[in-house]
Amino acid sequence: MTIVNQTASIILATLVTGIYGTAVKAQVQQYEDNSIGQITNVNQLRDVSPTDWAYEALRSLVDRYGCISGFPNQTYRGNQPLSRYEFAAGLNSCLNQIERLIASQGQVGQEDVDTINRLSQEFEAELASIGGRVDELESRTAVLEDSQFSTTTKLAGEAIFGISDIVAGSNDDGVDATDDDIDSEAVFGYRTRLELETSFTGEDLLFTRLSTGNFPEFADETGTFQGELAFAEPADSDLGLEVLIYDRPLGENTNILIGAIGMAADDIANTVSVLDGDGGSGALSAFGTRSPIYLPPGETGIGLIHSFSDKLEFSVGYLAGEASDPSEEAGLFDGSYSALGQLTITPFEKLNVALTYVHGLDQSDTGVGSDLSNIQSLTTTEVEDGDPPLLPGQFEGGVPTVSDSYGAQFSFALSDRIVIGGWGGLSKVTTLSSFTDEGQTIPRGTQDIWNWAGTLAFPDLLKEGSMGGIIVGMQPWVAKSTIDVEGFDEDEEQALHLEAFYQYQLNDNIAITPGVIYINNPDNNSDNDDLLIGTIRTTFAF
Structure with missing residues (x-):
C-alpha cells in the first residue's frame, strides 16, 4: 500500500x-x-x-x-x-x-x-x-x-378569560337564579397570575405568585356552593401576593416546604388527578378539579414530603389560617388550623392511589357542596357596632368546629389516551359545645359529610396536548346530623354533579375549553330547579 x-x-x-x-x-x-x-x-x-x-x-x-x-x-x-x-x-x-x-x-x-x-x-x-x-x-x-429576566429567577404567567352563563336554575327560596324566564345574562371575567420561580442553590425553589381577577363566584346567584368554577377570582382587579412558598431538599429523599402565605393541602400532597389544573386547565368546576379533602382553607404552614421509594411517598403538613394575627385564639398555634397526612402509593407507573387524613380546627368548610356541609359559612355573620342582636343560628366568625376527614383517591391510565380516576371521602364535623354569642347557642353535635366522584379523561383527544373530560359525582352533603337545632339536620335530597369539557390546545401557549356543568336538586333540595352552567375558558400561558 x-x-x-x-x-x-x-x-x-x-x-x-x-x-x-x-x-x-x-x-x-x-x-x-x-x-x-x-x-x-x-x-x-x-x-x-x-x-x-x-x-x-x-x-x-x-x-x-x-x-x-x-x-x-x-x-x-x-x-x-x-x-x-x-x-x-x-x-x-x-x-x-x-x-x-x-x-x-x-x-x-x-x-x-x-x-x-x-x-x-x-x-x-x-x-x-x-x-x-x-x-x-x-x-x-x-x-x-x-x-434575561434574572440569573436565578424564571418568570411564568397565566391569563384566563372566561365567559359563563347560568342557563337554568333557582335558589332555595324559589327565585330564579337569573330571572323569572331563566333568560340569564352571560358574564365575562378574567384571572391573571404571575409566578416567580427562584433557586439559590439549583435544588431549592422560592415560589412567588401574584394574582388578580374579577371573575365572580356564583353562590349568591345560585344559592349554593355547588356551581362554583375553579378559576373564580372575585378580587375586583386588585393585585395581591397570593402564594409565597419555599421548597428545599432535606437529604436525598425528603423535601421541606415552608409557606408564608397561600399554602394549601395540594401543595404538600399529590392530588393524583389528571384533571387538576388549578383552574387554568383540566376541570372547569372547583369540585371536579380535586377531591374536597384538599380544599379546606390554609394559609401559613410547613410540609414534609418523603419518598421511601418510587412506589411509596409520605406527606405531612400543618396549615394555620390566622398565623399573622396576634390576638387571642389566633396566631400560628392558637387559631384555626389543619393537620394532614397522606400516603401516595404507585404500585406501577400507570396507577396512583392516595390515602389522606386531615384533622382541622375551625377549617371544616370546603367551599363546595351544600350549605349545610359548609356550616361555618352558613352560620357566619359580620357584626359591627350598632348592629341589632344576632338571630338564632347566626354567629360572628361562624360556629367553631373540629373535623376529621378521610379520603381515598386514585388515577389509572388504561392507555395513553384513556385515564380513569375518582375519589371518595367522609368528614366528621363536630360543633363545639358552650359556643354562645349574644345569647345564642348551637349545642355540641356531629355531622357526617360524604362526597364521591368518578372521572374519565381523554389525553391528546383529536390533537396532541388537548384533553376531554367527564366528571360524575356528588358534592359534599350531610348524610347524618346530631346537632339538635332546627335547620341543622341532614340534607333533604342528594344532588348529582355532571360535568363535561373539551380542552382544545390551540398551540403551546393558548388553550380553549368549552364545557357544561349540570346539578340536579341544587343545594340538595328538590324544590330548586336543576342548575345548568355553560362556560368557555381561554387560557394564555407564557
Whole structure:
C-alpha cells in the first residue's frame, strides 16, 4: 500500500469510527473537559482490541500523529454513530495536530500533505457550516445574557378569560337564579397570575405568585356552593401576593416546604388527578378539579414530603389560617388550623392511589357542596357596632368546629389516551359545645359529610396536548346530623354533579375549553330547579 493510500485509509477509518469516540455533538464540544488527553499507546483504550477492524488505523494515528484521545474511564466508544458535523469537527482537530507537526518537525511527506489538503477541501463546506453555527450560537447566547429576566429567577404567567352563563336554575327560596324566564345574562371575567420561580442553590425553589381577577363566584346567584368554577377570582382587579412558598431538599429523599402565605393541602400532597389544573386547565368546576379533602382553607404552614421509594411517598403538613394575627385564639398555634397526612402509593407507573387524613380546627368548610356541609359559612355573620342582636343560628366568625376527614383517591391510565380516576371521602364535623354569642347557642353535635366522584379523561383527544373530560359525582352533603337545632339536620335530597369539557390546545401557549356543568336538586333540595352552567375558558400561558 502506498503512503498516500495508507494515510487516506488511516485518516478516513479513524474519522468514520469517531476520533473523539462520542455519539453526540455535545460530547464533542465538551471533549477537552472530558478526555484523558493524548493517547500514547492504543492499548490504553480498554474497549479497543487487536481484533477490531480499525485497530491498525487507530494505532497508526496514535504513533504517527498523536490525534487520538479517550474518555476519563479509558474508553474510546468507537462503535457509536457519528453525525457529519461531528465527523467534520474531528477531522478539523486532527488536521490541526498534523499542521503543528509539519510546522515543528517537517517530518510529514508531501504525499501525506496532498492527501490532507484534499480532505480539507472535501469537507470545507461542513467546516464552514460549523463556524457559522458557532458564531450564531455565540450571538444568541449574548442576546439571552443581555435580556434575561434574572440569573436565578424564571418568570411564568397565566391569563384566563372566561365567559359563563347560568342557563337554568333557582335558589332555595324559589327565585330564579337569573330571572323569572331563566333568560340569564352571560358574564365575562378574567384571572391573571404571575409566578416567580427562584433557586439559590439549583435544588431549592422560592415560589412567588401574584394574582388578580374579577371573575365572580356564583353562590349568591345560585344559592349554593355547588356551581362554583375553579378559576373564580372575585378580587375586583386588585393585585395581591397570593402564594409565597419555599421548597428545599432535606437529604436525598425528603423535601421541606415552608409557606408564608397561600399554602394549601395540594401543595404538600399529590392530588393524583389528571384533571387538576388549578383552574387554568383540566376541570372547569372547583369540585371536579380535586377531591374536597384538599380544599379546606390554609394559609401559613410547613410540609414534609418523603419518598421511601418510587412506589411509596409520605406527606405531612400543618396549615394555620390566622398565623399573622396576634390576638387571642389566633396566631400560628392558637387559631384555626389543619393537620394532614397522606400516603401516595404507585404500585406501577400507570396507577396512583392516595390515602389522606386531615384533622382541622375551625377549617371544616370546603367551599363546595351544600350549605349545610359548609356550616361555618352558613352560620357566619359580620357584626359591627350598632348592629341589632344576632338571630338564632347566626354567629360572628361562624360556629367553631373540629373535623376529621378521610379520603381515598386514585388515577389509572388504561392507555395513553384513556385515564380513569375518582375519589371518595367522609368528614366528621363536630360543633363545639358552650359556643354562645349574644345569647345564642348551637349545642355540641356531629355531622357526617360524604362526597364521591368518578372521572374519565381523554389525553391528546383529536390533537396532541388537548384533553376531554367527564366528571360524575356528588358534592359534599350531610348524610347524618346530631346537632339538635332546627335547620341543622341532614340534607333533604342528594344532588348529582355532571360535568363535561373539551380542552382544545390551540398551540403551546393558548388553550380553549368549552364545557357544561349540570346539578340536579341544587343545594340538595328538590324544590330548586336543576342548575345548568355553560362556560368557555381561554387560557394564555407564557
